[in-house]
Amino acid sequence: MPSKYRGRVDIWINGSYWAGAILGSFVSYIFLNHFAPNVGWRLSFLLGPVLAIFVIIVGRVLPESPRWLVTHGRQEEADKVMAKIEEAVRKSGQELDPIDEDKAIEIVPETRYGYLTFLKLVFHQYPRRAILGATLMITQSFLYNAIYFTYALVLIHFYHVPSNKIPIYGLAFSIGNLIGPLVLGPLFDSWGRKQMIAGTYIVSAVLLAFSAVLFDAGVLNAATQTIAWVIIFFFASAGASAAYLTVSETWPIEIRAEAIAVFFAIGAIAGALGPVFYGALIGNGSSRTGLFVGYMIGAAIMLAGGIVEVFLGVNAAGKSLEQVTKPLTSIDQATPATQAATTAAA
Numbered sequence: 001m002p003s004k005y006r007g008r009v010d011i012w013i014n015g016s017y018w019a020g021a022i023l024g025s026f027v028s029y030i031f032l033n034h035f036a037p038n039v040g041w042r043l044s045f046l047l048g049p050v051l052a053i054f055v056i057i058v059g060r061v062l063p064e065s066p067r068w069l070v071t072h073g074r075q076e077e078a079d080k081v082m083a084k085i086e087e088a089v090r091k092s093g094q095e096l097d098p099i100d101e102d103k104a105i106e107i108v109p110e111t112r113y114g115y116l117t118f119l120k121l122v123f124h125q126y127p128r129r130a131i132l133g134a135t136l137m138i139t140q141s142f143l144y145n146a147i148y149f150t151y152a153l154v155l156i157h158f159y160h161v162p163s164n165k166i167p168i169y170g171l172a173f174s175i176g177n178l179i180g181p182l183v184l185g186p187l188f189d190s191w192g193r194k195q196m197i198a199g200t201y202i203v204s205a206v207l208l209a210f211s212a213v214l215f216d217a218g219v220l221n222a223a224t225q226t227i228a229w230v231i232i233f234f235f236a237s238a239g240a241s242a243a244y245l246t247v248s249e250t251w252p253i254e255i256r257a258e259a260i261a262v263f264f265a266i267g268a269i270a271g272a273l274g275p276v277f278y279g280a281l282i283g284n285g286s287s288r289t290g291l292f293v294g295y296m297i298g299a300a301i302m303l304a305g306g307i308v309e310v311f312l313g314v315n316a317a318g319k320s321l322e323q324v325t326k327p328l329t330s331i332d333q334a335t336p337a338t339q340a341a342t343t344a345a346a
Contacts, residue, residue, distance in 0.1 A: 015181025146274030157285025176230030
């Protein structure tokens, strides 16, 4: 994606998770209300493998990243992929601007990059970015999974919603999560990364704390509680998507896929703890105090994520990935003639 649009496109793609959640909520409602209980949930589970088929198809038709190809010594393939992309752009009626030769970077391709390379970057070259990526992933994953995987328990125990009606509330929750990235996505390019990431984290934290007070006071019902969640996660969903955006564009291009995987795994650990923690606080619904405390803790965690972004965030809007982070394979001066055959200009 062109750097001018990279932020919004990444936010939109990450936010599309909730398009799947909307589909899942809608289908679950049909299956749970029109089939026997012991059949409906099984049919819902079977949708997963069916949708996975589309992932396989998409994976086969998408072009490989030219950056990945050229940094791994596959320059011929990279040239072919770039030619196809450029041809598609021209066919759409757009003109490609000539590239300034001053922006050329000389690289010496490698074939493999392992975890040792990644750890070296984490502890020696980019410790601040490692802290930033881990914090954003952990905070959003903890809050998201904590709320998303226990909202049914809250509705059942505190608001006495019948279990077969839960998907309706999940549908509303998912719609709010999808609209947030779609509406706020362009601002990550126009206003900037630090402003929007910190802003979405901090605003969602404040709103969650406010809703916790209302919950503890007993002034919310099932509908208004869901509306509160929708508003909170309108902002939190865009912020959560931006956590993936941050990791994907602030690490060297040769290793960023590995970086995304590692930081996602770190976030997943926190995400696994969230539902357990909140599930224990909910209990049988006899007291609101525990969950109130839990919501305030969640708000504090999101606030911490926003503050870390304020101090450690990287302004990557409108910049090429090479401008944001120097490639590992780049060299500072021209290579000797003997290496010219294995050197690619990116």
